[in-house]
Amino acid sequence: MPRWFYWGAYCVFASAVALVGCELVLRVLYQEPWYERLVDEQARNSNVGQRESRAKAYGVRDQNYPAQKDSAARRLLILGDSFTFGAGVRDAEKIFPRIIERALSEDSGVPLVEVVEVMNGGIPGSYPAHWLELFDRVVDEFKPDLVVSVFFLRDGASNINSIGSFFGPIRERVVARNAASLPYRYSYIYRVLRDARDRRFVGRRYTRKLNLAYSGDESQTEHWRVQQGHLREIFSKSRARGIALGFVIFPVLADLDAAPYPFEGIRRVLTRFARSNDVRVFDLLDAFRGMHGPDLWVSAYDQHPNERAHAVAAEALIPFVRELLLDAEPGQGARSRSSRRRAARR
Numbered sequence: 001m002p003r004w005f006y007w008g009a010y011c012v013f014a015s016a017v018a019l020v021g022c023e024l025v026l027r028v029l030y031q032e033p034w035y036e037r038l039v040d041e042q043a044r045n046s047n048v049g050q051r052e053s054r055a056k057a058y059g060v061r062d063q064n065y066p067a068q069k070d071s072a073a074r075r076l077l078i079l080g081d082s083f084t085f086g087a088g089v090r091d092a093e094k095i096f097p098r099i100i101e102r103a104l105s106e107d108s109g110v111p112l113v114e115v116v117e118v119m120n121g122g123i124p125g126s127y128p129a130h131w132l133e134l135f136d137r138v139v140d141e142f143k144p145d146l147v148v149s150v151f152f153l154r155d156g157a158s159n160i161n162s163i164g165s166f167f168g169p170i171r172e173r174v175v176a177r178n179a180a181s182l183p184y185r186y187s188y189i190y191r192v193l194r195d196a197r198d199r200r201f202v203g204r205r206y207t208r209k210l211n212l213a214y215s216g217d218e219s220q221t222e223h224w225r226v227q228q229g230h231l232r233e234i235f236s237k238s239r240a241r242g243i244a245l246g247f248v249i250f251p252v253l254a255d256l257d258a259a260p261y262p263f264e265g266i267r268r269v270l271t272r273f274a275r276s277n278d279v280r281v282f283d284l285l286d287a288f289r290g291m292h293g294p295d296l297w298v299s300a301y302d303q304h305p306n307e308r309a310h311a312v313a314a315e316a317l318i319p320f321v322r323e324l325l326l327d328a329e330p331g332q333g334a335r336s337r338s339s340r341r342r343a344a345r346r
Helices: 003-029 034-046 050-054 096-106 128-142 163-179 182-186 188-215 218-240 264-276 307-326 337-345
Strands: 073-080 115-122 146-152 244-250 280-283 297-299 302-305
Touching: 003 188, 073 096, 073 128, 073 307, 096 115, 096 307, 115 128, 128 146, 128 218, 146 218, 146 307, 163 182, 163 188, 182 188, 188 218, 188 264, 218 244, 244 264, 244 307, 264 280, 280 307, 302 307
Parallel strands: 073 115, 073 146, 146 244, 244 280
Antiparallel strands: 297 302
8 A cells, every 4th residue: 555545544543533532522521502601691690789789778789878968078870781780790899880989089089078979870781761760769869969871882772782682582593403403413513613603693793783773774773862862861850950970981891902893883973972962971992992801701601891890990980080070069069161161151
């Protein structure tokens, strides 16, 4: 036999051994499909903090504040969703509203202000409509000097804001297809490759649907238009009470090193919205840009910010919040400097 024949036979044999070995290893390591782990992980993390929030006034994940506000104190109400609530983060002291409270109470940067009290108004699975309801419940008793709405990019998209509405139908199709696939059932090498391909498909679909929620046709952007109305009502009611306003954009913590960022268009839409309503806006993307997204998640299957991400967000937001508090007018809340300048010109 020629030498090439033996060499070819050796290569075939070695490849077969490697494939068999890989198959055996994957059979040991493979647990359950990623889409099942995603559902279980997010359901488990969504319960973190829920019990303690139910024990507090107004159902928020925070302490109870006295109805009588100290003259040397300023109060901040932060409205938002599960990112603000701190879903998946077990230690409430490491959530960005609490970090901001501690930092500004140590050094508010505001004359005669000795303490800053921050109410974490984050509500898991919520939209600005729910933030408005919370605002109405707490504003007269808590008496905030500043209200900051923390808007996660997904808050303007109703069709992908939960596991059930977006991922549920996709999961059902994937499960049915895999159940009917002999290679998927019997080859763990094929299963791993198929799972990876499905994850990429879900990611592309998610990105497309999220962008269309802000830039698509009337039916696709309807939810965002409705939420704009609720945000404007929060702004209007705050201004009627002399309360200062801020608007924070919280990015999707993925592809943070991509150029361009996949959700750049949404950032522009949200920035224009805040500025058109005369509300000062802060975009957190720059604080996270260049970081590895999974390092900021509570788990590999849940993109809620972990303790590290909350610390990054807090560090970036502290100067922004301090600047807003400097505009507070003692005794009646606050208005922005630009608003006071316009009033003076009138």
